[in-house]
Amino acid sequence: MNFDVVIIGSGAGGGMTALSLCEQGFKVCVLERGKQFDPRKDFILNHADWENREDPLKEANLKEQTINQQFRTKIEVDGIKEFRTPLRYHRVHGVGGSTLHYQGEAHRFPTHAFNNRQIFGWGTDWPINYSDLAPYYQQAEHLLGVAGETGNPFKVDRGEFPTPTHALSKRSQVLAKSAKEIGMSLLPNTLALPSISIDGRTPCQHSGGCNFGCIFGAKSSIDQAIIPRAEKTGNLTLLSETRALKLVLDQNGDIQAVECQSTIRDFKITAKAYVLATGAIETPRLMLHSSYANNNDQVGRYFMETVIASLALELEADFQTFRGPPLDSRVWDFSKPENENISGYVLGNSGYLYPAIGPSSHAITSQGIGRQHKHAVRSSFGRNVQLFGIAEQEPVSSNRVTLSKYFDDMGIPKVDVNCAYSERDLHTISEMNNKLQKWAEATPTKSIGLASDSRYRSSATHVGGTCRMGSDPKHSVVDAFGKVHKQSNCYITDASVFVTQGAGDSPSLTIQALALRTADKIANDLKLSK
Numbered sequence: 001m002n003f004d005v006v007i008i009g010s011g012a013g014g015g016m017t018a019l020s021l022c023e024q025g026f027k028v029c030v031l032e033r034g035k036q037f038d039p040r041k042d043f044i045l046n047h048a049d050w051e052n053r054e055d056p057l058k059e060a061n062l063k064e065q066t067i068n069q070q071f072r073t074k075i076e077v078d079g080i081k082e083f084r085t086p087l088r089y090h091r092v093h094g095v096g097g098s099t100l101h102y103q104g105e106a107h108r109f110p111t112h113a114f115n116n117r118q119i120f121g122w123g124t125d126w127p128i129n130y131s132d133l134a135p136y137y138q139q140a141e142h143l144l145g146v147a148g149e150t151g152n153p154f155k156v157d158r159g160e161f162p163t164p165t166h167a168l169s170k171r172s173q174v175l176a177k178s179a180k181e182i183g184m185s186l187l188p189n190t191l192a193l194p195s196i197s198i199d200g201r202t203p204c205q206h207s208g209g210c211n212f213g214c215i216f217g218a219k220s221s222i223d224q225a226i227i228p229r230a231e232k233t234g235n236l237t238l239l240s241e242t243r244a245l246k247l248v249l250d251q252n253g254d255i256q257a258v259e260c261q262s263t264i265r266d267f268k269i270t271a272k273a274y275v276l277a278t279g280a281i282e283t284p285r286l287m288l289h290s291s292y293a294n295n296n297d298q299v300g301r302y303f304m305e306t307v308i309a310s311l312a313l314e315l316e317a318d319f320q321t322f323r324g325p326p327l328d329s330r331v332w333d334f335s336k337p338e339n340e341n342i343s344g345y346v347l348g349n350s351g352y353l354y355p356a357i358g359p360s361s362h363a364i365t366s367q368g369i370g371r372q373h374k375h376a377v378r379s380s381f382g383r384n385v386q387l388f389g390i391a392e393q394e395p396v397s398s399n400r401v402t403l404s405k406y407f408d409d410m411g412i413p414k415v416d417v418n419c420a421y422s423e424r425d426l427h428t429i430s431e432m433n434n435k436l437q438k439w440a441e442a443t444p445t446k447s448i449g450l451a452s453d454s455r456y457r458s459s460a461t462h463v464g465g466t467c468r469m470g471s472d473p474k475h476s477v478v479d480a481f482g483k484v485h486k487q488s489n490c491y492i493t494d495a496s497v498f499v500t501q502g503a504g505d506s507p508s509l510t511i512q513a514l515a516l517r518t519a520d521k522i523a524n525d526l527k528l529s530k
């Protein structure tokens with residue numbers, strides 16, 4: 001078959017690109033390394049013994065660590081030089097990519113996040129403004145049925161959300177009161193968990209299990225909300241369990257074909273245009289492994305991870321903290337940075353504590369034996385809360401993904417990820433720790449537990465950068481429309497194009513809005529080349 005576009009990866013960015021191009025009449029083939037999950041058959045939360053079952057998403061997430069676990073970044077913690085625990089990359093191989101286990105937070109980045117330097121005189125600017133992305137944010141929100149309410153004073157004025165906001169969970173109601181006492185506002189989150197039925201799908205049932213895959217198909221992961229729509233156009237060919245191994249280049253250095261491996265055979269696939277959407281670690285890996293578009297040594301640079309701080313609490317009464325959408329509220333008061341020593345960040349809460357998630361794991365991690373143990377379990381279940389903060393990491397050229405000397409089982413090099421913290425990152429982590437402590441002290445609790453942060457517990461969940469967007473090819477990989485500099489037929493539509501991380505807001509909606517914008521660019525380029 002002759003394809004107009006081959007897209008590698010069906011996650012947040014790849015899935016959205018595919019839908020837009022299919023709806024514009026192009027023949028699209030999506031190559032996806034993982035399998036297609038069936039929520040009702042594959043996910044575990046409808047089984048009483050779910051905690052003892054193998055979680056298929058965990059298996060698809062951590063089975064193969066792309067990141068070489070021998071590589072260690074040098075850092076300094078409290079004046080002591082040491083090596084960081086290697087990052088473990090949290091992502092899912094499957095149709096829908098990491099949206100399969102995401103919690104549906106759907107955030108528009110704040111306007112200032114695109115032009116820090118222009119506004120504050122420091123930081124890094126994107127080559128686009130919020131207004132360039134606003135119509136695509138709106139399009140993505142409607143496709144996903146995002147639930148929310150207008151009037152958030154920390155966000156830009158906008159129209160109504162496609163579905164009404166979710167009521168705050170009991171735990172968020174308690175935490176909103178204590179937040180108010182210390183001058184912060186805990187507001188309803190904006191979530192790609194539709195609160196009313198869209199496209200005939202079941203609306204969110206507040207089960208709290210988004211991380212394990214939604215058994216109702218209610219969560220707007222790419223496989224539920226986007227792929228079926230793209231399939232309806234008749235223009236989509238989806239090849240799951242098919243891995244892109246290498247980009248084949250012509251004499252000009254442009255992509256000529258993609259070498260693939262499926263469960264059945266090895267083959268090459270060609271198209272008029274190619275889209276890389278395998279995520280911010282796999283995309284530079286594929287490019288570096290293929291010696292593609294790296295004349296300026298920019299591929300893999302400006303890697304950003306999730307900078308987090310967290311604090312465990314036991315509330316004074318049973319508020320069934322496990323109920324409700326897992327991340328139903330947010331504090332945005334600190335999203336605009338106070339000065340150049342601090343990055344923008346957000347605060348939030350979730351109703352479970354790793355590793356205790358359900359009743360069994362809660363019992364295993366509770367103290368005591370016999371009656372004492374029973375009492376400990378009964379008197380604390382439903383009271384556990386994790387307060388957390390997420391900040392953006394300063395984009396630094398030396399934080400980078402490079403090919404490792406270790407190989408995976410297909411003989412493809414893994415990656416080394418160097419990820420150190422700047423002074424500003426460290427200052428921001430300490431600010432988040434202070435704010436969480438104050439919030440915890442203002443909350444009626446039985447106990448305040450352990451604090452932790454990224455310096456001790458690495459968290460590669462919201463990864464970005466590595467093929468960043470910019471106007472100067474000496475400091476970026478793609479242009480303002482996501483097209484690879486100086487290449488005729490390749491675009492990138494995943495989190496690797498990020499210039500900054502939007503003041504701690506969650507990335508997927510921005511990945512998706514950028515993907516829709518790049519899809520329009522691809523459509524125009526293809527029409528012009530006819």
Ligand SMILES: Cc1cc2nc3c(=O)[nH]c(=O)nc-3n(C[C@H](O)[C@H](O)[C@H](O)COP(=O)(O)OP(=O)(O)OC[C@H]3O[C@@H](n4cnc5c(N)ncnc54)[C@H](O)[C@@H]3O)c2cc1C
Pocket residue numbers: 008009010011012013014031032033034090091092093094095096097098099101102103104105106107211242243244245277278279280282286460461462463493494495496506507508509511
């Ligand atoms: C636990 C958790 C919760 C999260 N919650 C949220 C949230 O609530 N809101 C939010 O905005 N973000 C959330 N995130 C982050 C979000 O899921 C990711 O940022 C987002 O999905 C990244 O999109 P992407 O398109 O860059 O990559 P991905 O969604 O990871 O997609 C990449 C796809 O490419 C495929 N692939 C990789 N290599 C190949 C290859 N060689 N050939 C073929 N296919 C390949 C992968 O299998 C995958 O399907 C969460 C992340 C985690 C870990």
Ligand code: SF4
Pocket residue numbers: 193203204205206207208209210211213214215216217218219324325326
């Ligand atoms: S909270 Fe809602 S979207 Fe998430 S798993 Fe439960 S029903 Fe599905």
